[in-house]
Amino acid sequence: MKKIILLVLLLLSEPAQAQKIYVSDDASNDVSSDKELPIELKYKTYYPDWSPLEWNYSCSKDKFNGQKSCSLNKSHSNIMVSIFDGQHSVYVGRDHYPRSQSAIKVDSNAPIYGYEGSSDTPKKVIEQMKKGKVAYTRYREWPYDYNQDGEVDLTGFAEKYNEMLEKYREL
Known part of the structure; x- marks a missing residue:
C-alpha cells in the first residue's frame, strides 16, 4: 500500500x-x-516535492474556462516567474507602493525595470535568469517609500523553469 x-x-x-x-x-x-x-x-523533516532552499513551482487549470497557469518561485525570495494562459510574467516584491518602479538585475547585466513589481520585458528577464548566477531585486513596499533590496541565488532556476513549462504543456 x-x-x-x-x-x-x-x-x-x-x-x-x-x-x-x-x-x-x-x-x-x-x-x-x-x-x-x-x-x-x-525526527526528520520531509518535503515531498517542495524545498525551502530550491526553486518550486505549482500549476493549475481552471475547471470552468480551461485557463492554464503555473508559477515558479523560491521561498523567502522577492521573485516569482509565471505563465498564465500563454503569457509570461516576472514579478518582483509584494505590497508595492502605489505607482512605484521596480527592477531586477541579473549578474552584471543592465537592470530591467517594471512598474509595481511587474517586468516590462519578462522573456528577457527569464532568459537572463536561466543563464545567470544571482538576481538582485529592488522595489518599494507599502506603506514605506524606500527601496527594498533583495538577492536571489539562481542555482537550479533553468531546470525548474523548463520542468514547469513541461507541466504547463501537459495541463
Missing part, C-alpha cells in the same frame, strides 16, 4: 513553532499521527 507523507507546520504569531509529520493512506485518506511512523522518519 502506497503511503503519502504530509508535513504540517503549525504557525503561530512567530515563525514555525512546531513541525509534525503525518501519514495518509491513498485509498482511505485516513491520517495517523507520527507515532506510527518508522523511527527513521520521526
